[in-house]
Structure formats: C-alpha cells, structure tokens
Amino acid sequence: MSKSVSEIIKEKKRRKFLPGYLEKAAPIIFGICAVISVFTTVGIIFTLVIETITFFNRVSIIEFITSTDWYPFTEKAPSYGILSLVSGTLLITFIAMLVAIPVGLSTAIYLSEYASERARRIIKPILEVLAGVPTIVYGFFALTFVTPLLKGIIPGLPIFNALSPGIVVGIMIIPMIASLSEDAMSSVPSSMREGALAMGATKLEVALKIVLPAALSGIIASFVLGISRAIGETMIVAVAAGSTPKFTLDVTESIQTMTAYIVQVSLGDASYGSTIYYSIYAVGMSLFVFTLLMNLLAQYISRRFREEY
Amino acid sequence: MNLVDKQLVKNKMGMRLIRNKLIKQLFLMATLFAIIILGTLLYRIFTQGIGYLDWEFFLSFASRFPEEAGIKAAIIGSLWLMAITAPISLILGVGTAIFLEEYASKNKWTRFIQMNISNLAGVPSIVFGLLGLTVFVRLLEMGRSIIAGGLTMSLLILPIIVVASQEAIRSVPNDQYEASFAMGATKWQTIRRVVLPAAIPGILTGGILALSRAIGETAPLLMIGALTFIAYLPENIWSGFTVMPIQIFNWTSRPQEEFHYVAAAGIIVLLVMLLIMNSIAVFIRNKFSKRY
Numbered sequence: 165m166s167k168s169v170s171e172i173i174k175e176k177k178r179r180k181f182l183p184g185y186l187e188k189a190a191p192i193i194f195g196i197c198a199v200i201s202v203f204t205t206v207g208i209i210f211t212l213v214i215e216t217i218t219f220f221n222r223v224s225i226i227e228f229i230t231s232t233d234w235y236p237f238t239e240k241a242p243s244y245g246i247l248s249l250v251s252g253t254l255l256i257t258f259i260a261m262l263v264a265i266p267v268g269l270s271t272a273i274y275l276s277e278y279a280s281e282r283a284r285r286i287i288k289p290i291l292e293v294l295a296g297v298p299t300i301v302y303g304f305f306a307l308t309f310v311t312p313l314l315k316g317i318i319p320g321l322p323i324f325n326a327l328s329p330g331i332v333v334g335i336m337i338i339p340m341i342a343s344l345s346e347d348a349m350s351s352v353p354s355s356m357r358e359g360a361l362a363m364g365a366t367k368l369e370v371a372l373k374i375v376l377p378a379a380l381s382g383i384i385a386s387f388v389l390g391i392s393r394a395i396g397e398t399m400i401v402a403v404a405a406g407s408t409p410k411f412t413l414d415v416t417e418s419i420q421t422m423t424a425y426i427v428q429v430s431l432g433d434a435s436y437g438s439t440i441y442y443s444i445y446a447v448g449m450s451l452f453v454f455t456l457l458m459n460l461l462a463q464y465i466s467r468r469f470r471e472e473y
Numbered sequence: 474m475n476l477v478d479k480q481l482v483k484n485k486m487g488m489r490l491i492r493n494k495l496i497k498q499l500f501l502m503a504t505l506f507a508i509i510i511l512g513t514l515l516y517r518i519f520t521q522g523i524g525y526l527d528w529e530f531f532l533s534f535a536s537r538f539p540e541e542a543g544i545k546a547a548i549i550g551s552l553w554l555m556a557i558t559a560p561i562s563l564i565l566g567v568g569t570a571i572f573l574e575e576y577a578s579k580n581k582w583t584r585f586i587q588m589n590i591s592n593l594a595g596v597p598s599i600v601f602g603l604l605g606l607t608v609f610v611r612l613l614e615m616g617r618s619i620i621a622g623g624l625t626m627s628l629l630i631l632p633i634i635v636v637a638s639q640e641a642i643r644s645v646p647n648d649q650y651e652a653s654f655a656m657g658a659t660k661w662q663t664i665r666r667v668v669l670p671a672a673i674p675g676i677l678t679g680g681i682l683a684l685s686r687a688i689g690e691t692a693p694l695l696m697i698g699a700l701t702f703i704a705y706l707p708e709n710i711w712s713g714f715t716v717m718p719i720q721i722f723n724w725t726s727r728p729q730e731e732f733h734y735v736a737a738a739g740i741i742v743l744l745v746m747l748l749i750m751n752s753i754a755v756f757i758r759n760k761f762s763k764r765y
Contacts, residue, residue: 173657190661191576197568198577201590201635204628208600211607270503278497279504287504294511296682296747298689300718301740304725305514308521308733338507364482366493389595396597398692399718403725423599423692430602430696436611448603452596459595 212452215445222439228446234409234420236440244443246450248409252326252419253454256401257394259330259415260337264390267334268341269383275342276349277371288343295339303403306332311404324406324418332404333397337390344389348382349375381469385462392458396451398423422451518744522737530738534704535720539731544739546703547720550619551688551746553707554716557623558630558687563680565627566634570676573635574642575664594632601629602696610697617698620710625693630683637679641672674761681754685747691718717743 167175220228223244231245271291275284311328315321352375360370376383406418407428420428426444435441525539533543569590577583605625615621645668653663700715707714717739724736 187659187661190664191572194568194572194576197565198572198586200565201569201593201631202586204604204631205589205593207608208596208604211604212600215607267503267506270500271507274497274500274504278500287508290508290511293751294507296685296689296751297511297514298691298718298743298747300689300691300721300725301514301518301744304721304733304736304740305517307725308737309513309517335507335510342507366489368493368496369489392595396599398597398599399722402692403722423597426599426603427692427695430606430698445603445607448600452600455595455597456592459592463591 208452212445212449215442216449219439219442219446222442223446232411234425236443242439244446246422246447248411249420249422249425249447250450251411251413252405252409253395253421253423255326255413255415255419256330256333256397256405256421257391259327260334260394260397261387261391263331263334264337264341264394265387268338268386268390269345271338271342272345272349272383273371273376276346277367277375291339291342294335295343297336299336299397299399300403302332302336303329303400306400306404318416321416322406322418324404324408325416326405326419327415329401329404330415333394333400336397336400337393340393341386341390344386345379345383348379348386351382352378378471381466381471384469385466388458388462388465392455392462395458396423396455398427402427422447426451515744518737518740521734522739522741525734525738526741531742535715535723539729539735542724542732542735544717544720544742546706547715547717547739548742549706550699550703550714551716553619553710553714554623554626554694555684555688557620557710558626559680559684561624562627562630562634562683562687563676566631566680566683567638567676569631569635570638570642571664571668574639575660575668590632590635594636597692598629598690599692599696601625602693604628605693605697616711617700617713618711619707619714622694622697622699622714622716623710625697626687626690629690629693630687633683633686634676634680637683638672638676641675641679642668644675645671674757678754678758681750681757685750685754688716688750689718689743689747691722694719695722717746 228244228246230247231243232247232251233243233245234248236242236244275287279287306328307323310332311321311323311325314325314328318327321327356374356378357370360374361367365373401421402424405421405424407420407424408418409420409425410417412419425447429440429444529541530543531548532545533541534546536542569586573583573587577586602625605621605628609615609621609624610617613621615624649667649671650663653667658666694716699719700713703713703715721736721739721743724732724739727733
C-alpha cells in the first residue's frame with residue numbers, strides 16, 4: 165500500500181505501450197480514409213479526361229460539339245455530334261421539370277403551411293418511400309404503365325418516346341424538390357408568418373407573399389438540383405425512351421439521352437480500344453460537366469441569396 | 474379619421490378567403506398525386522408479378538422461357554455485392570467522418586474535403602460506373618468481377634455514409650467529451666469508448682439507407698459489365714455476377730409481354746428486400762437513439 169495513484173497510472177501506461185501508438189496512428193489512418201474521397205474525385209476527372217483526349221485524337225472536337233448527327237454504329241462514316249444526345253437529355257429534363265416543379269413545390273407549401281402535424285407525420289414517410297424506389301422500377305413503370313396510358317390519349321404514340329420517361333423522371337424528382345423546398349420554407353421564422361396573419365392576410369397570402377420570397381434561394385436551389393438529377397438519370401430513359409438519337413423537340417418521338425447512350429454501348433460488345441468505346445467517356449465527360457455546373461450553381465444560389473433572419 | 478376603407482376590405486375579403494380555400498385544395502391534390510402514383514405503382518407491380526412469384530422463381534436461374542426464369546443468381550449476386558460494399562464503405566465512411574469531425578483543424582483543406590464530398594454526392598451514378606470500368610476493371614485488372622462491382626458501389630455510397638456519420642458524431646453532446654477528458658482519457662480512448670458508442674445508431678441507420686441505395690442501383694454495374702444472363706452462382710470475389718436490378722432490367726427490355734410479368738415478380742422481391750432493410754433502419758433509429 166505504498167504506491168501513490170500517479171505511480172499506478174505511470175506503471176499502467178508503461179505496460180500498455182500499444183495505445184500510445186494507436187493514439188498517434190489514429191489521425192493518420194482516418195486521414196487516409198478522408199483522402200480516399202478526394203482520390204475518387206481525382207480518379208473520376210483523370211479517367212474522363214484521359215479517355216476523352218484519346219477520343220478527340222480520332223474525332224474532331226468541333227464535330228463533336230457542333231454536329232447534330234450521332235451515328236456511331238454506321239460502319240463506313242460514323243459521325244459523333246453530341247448535340248442530338250444533349251437535346252434528348254434536355255427534352256427529358258424539361259418534361260420532368262414541368263411535372264416536378266409544380267407538384268413538388270405545391271407539396272412543399274402544403275406540408276409547411278397548411279398540413280397538421282399528424283398529416284405531416286403520415287405524408288413525409290410516404291415521400292421518403294417514393295424517393296427510395298430504385299430507378300429501374302420507375303423505368304418498368306414508365307414502359308408498362310405510363311406509355312400505354314399515354315397511348316390512349318395520343319393515338320399513334322410509339323412504344324419508345326420522350327414523353328413517358330420524361331413524366332416518370334419528373335415523378336422521381338418530386339420528393340427531392342418537395343423535401344428540400346419544405347426545409348427552406350420551414351426555416352422561415354414563424355414570427356414573420358404571425359406578423360402577416362395579424363395584419364389580416366390569409367394563409368395563402370402568407371405562403372405566397374411572405375414565406376415563398378423568404379425561402380426563394382433554397383427553393384430555386386432545389387429546382388437546380390432536380391435538374392441535375394434529371395440530367396444524370398439513367399435507367400428510366402434507358403428502358404423507356406428508346407435508342408434513336410435525334411435533334412428534335414417533338415416529345416412523341418423516340419430519342420436518346422447521354423446516359424442511355426452509355427448504357428447502350430456497355431450492353432453491346434464495343435471492343436476495348438475502339439472509337440465507340442472511347443466515345444462513352446467523351447459523353448460521360450459532357451454529362452459530368454453538365455451536372456457539376458448545376459450542383460455548383462445550386463450551392464452558389466443557396467449561399468449567395470440566402471436571407472438571414 | 475378612418476384610414477382603412479372597411480367597405481372595400483369587406484368586398485374583397487370573401488374573394489380572398491375563397492381563393493385561399495380553393496388553392497389549398499389544389500396544394501392538397503398535388504400532395505396526394507405523389508401518394509396516388511406510389512399506390513398505383515405498387516398495385517400494378519403486385520398484380521402483374523404475383524402470378525410468377527413462387528418457390529421455383531427463387532430457386533431457378535435465368536432462362537429463355539418466362540415460366541422457367543428465376544432470380545436465384547441475382548439474389549445471391551446482390552448478397553455477395555453487399556458483403557463487399559458494406560464493410561468497405563462503412564469503414565471508409567466512418568473513418569472519414571471521424572477525421573473531419575474530431576481530428577481535422579478547420580482550415581481550407583478540411584473545407585476542400587467537405588466540399589469535395591458534397592459534390593461527389595451529386596455525380597451521376599453512371600459516371601461512377603465509368604470510373605470503375607477504367608480503374609478497377611482495366612487498370613487494376615480485376616475484370617468484370619464482384620470485387621470490381623463492390624468497390625465501385627462503395628465509392629458511390631461513400632458520400633452518403635460520410636454525411637450521415639458526421640451528423641451522428643456531431644450530435645454527441647460536448648459534456649460527454651469533457652467528462653471523458655476530465656477522467657484522464659486520451660482522445661482516441663474518448664472516441665472509441667464514448668463518441669462511437671453514442672453515435673453508432675445514427676451511423677448504422679445512415680449506413681443501411683445507403684446500402685439500400687446500392688442494392689437498387691443498376692447503371693454503374695452495367696458499366697462494370699455485370700452479366701445479364703448467368704446460369705451459375707459466383708464462387709469467389711473474382712467471379713462474374715449479376716444483381717437483382719440488372720436482372721429486372723434485362724427482363725423489362727425484352728419484347729415478350731410475359732417477361733414483363735417476370736420482371737414485376739423480380740421487382741416485388743427487390744422491394745421487399747428494401748422494405749426489410751428500411752424497417753431495420755427505422756427500428757435501430759427508434760430503439761437505440763438516445764436523447765441527451
């Protein structure tokens with residue numbers, strides 16, 4: 165009974181020398197984990213740039229950006245003009261946004277301004293389920309339900325068209341826009357609502373003239389993120405939009421998006437090293453740039469135009 | 474002096490109230506629209522697929538004949554993929570989160586890593602497929618194998634797990650740290666014995682949700698070259714493989730009507746699997762999450 169507490173601690177520390185190493189190693193090990201995410205980004209950019217450069221050694225970059233003919237599979241004179249794939253992508257995105265923005269925003273306004281606590285507790289999980297449905301399931305839904313339904317309305321609609329997958333991509337994005345917009349609107353302080361209500365405004369006027377303008381940056385950012393999701397969506401369009409790249413604005417025609425082209429090539433047997441093989445990287449690069457710009461724009465909007473209360 | 478023209482207010486009030494009521498109904502209808510769609514989708518898939526859903530369906534391989542087609546290889550493939558993706562993405566994700574929350578000083582490098590993670594979350598999944606095709610399949614010569622697919626999927630869901638883990642770690646209150654430090658614990662001891670046990674329910678919930686995203690992903694695995702027609706079970710991590718969403722995609726894109734019913738049956742299996750995973754996540758969240 166002669167040892168003091170400090171002596172016991174010292175002795176224990178000497179006996180367990182391993183924790184000392186762990187203490188120093190831990191930040192390094194975790195740092196390596198964190199760096200892997202940076203490596204992933206570097207890897208993506210590196211991969212896309214290298215393979216795209218190989219592609220542009222074979223196909224002129226001017227043709228790629230300005231031509232509207234995308235016929236990579238013709239034997240004699242294949243042509244790579246990405247504009248028809250871009251137009252297909254934008255057409256789908258446009259239709260999707262026509263569906264997702266009104267429905268998503270209305271849902272957000274209803275949830276944040278009108279719904280009772282109980283209704284919110286029921287509706288929000290349902291929206292989460294809708295957001296969790298795999299996109300291949302939506303693709304199946306577009307092909308086997310929405311397309312036949314639309315055929316009843318528009319006679320002569322081909323099986324593969326832009327309209328049906330466009331609508332379904334929109335449905336897929338509704339939960340995202342609804343939940344992000346609702347977050348933005350919920351963060352508007354209730355004192356502002358109460359002020360307007362006390363002045364005799366109706367709930368609708370409060371929602372449209374007070375809450376909506378105050379939350380606008382978050383709402384617009386959610387739209388932009390939705391656009392980015394629609395551009396990158398793959399399986400719905402691969403299943404239901406067809407595979408005929410076309411420079412058109414006609415929603416009843418079969419088209420092809422950038423993502424669907426990449427899928428088409430990966431399903432076929434384009435041999436490693438062929439021009440077609442490298443073309444998917446050039447298309448992937450365009451896709452990456454489009455979505456990255458959209459994501460950065462969304463971040464910029466929500467930072468720059470945020471109203472602080 | 475009367476500043477407000479009461480008559481004018483009275484005249485307008487009725488209209489304003491009616492408009493409020495009408496548009497409220499419109500908002501409600503928009504909200505219900507999403508729910509009705511979900512109901513329609515589930516109903517359609519259930520009625521189409523239930524006829525093909527029997528024991529044979531679980532025990533058979535893919536086939537040219539719709540009556541004989543089964544999902545065995547796809548289910549086993551999905552499980553293999555999860556067995557690789559889950560540990561890798563969880564270890565990397567939680568490690569990154571611990572680094573960012575506990576060790577990293579708030580400088581521009583940390584901000585860069587943080588921004589990088591949020592941007593990675595917005596990259597389309599098919600671009601991850603291109604990354605996997607070049608780096609894992611070609612460069613590291615893993616071939617079109619389960620390990621290549623699993624690694625690609627790990628990178629894909631990494632951002633989701635990092636963000637969820639960060640939130641879980643952040644929600645551990647400061648007094649817990651201080652109490653631990655005051656008792657003479659070192660930083661690593663505090664993290665291992667105080668922070669992680671408190672944060673583990675949040676981390677697991679986020680992890681399961683991220684994995685359920687991975688189990689439904691199709692595009693990146695198509696890029697890796699997962700097979701669409703396979704009549705054997707994978708033997709090790711270097712085997713070729715297929716997963717449920719790819720099998721469903723294959724059945725959906727066939728012209729014969731019968732295969733659409735087979736696809737619907739496959740979707741039921743996939744959705745039930747997702748439902749189970751999500752229920753586990755909700756259960757963990759409700760059962761183990763502590764309020765401080």
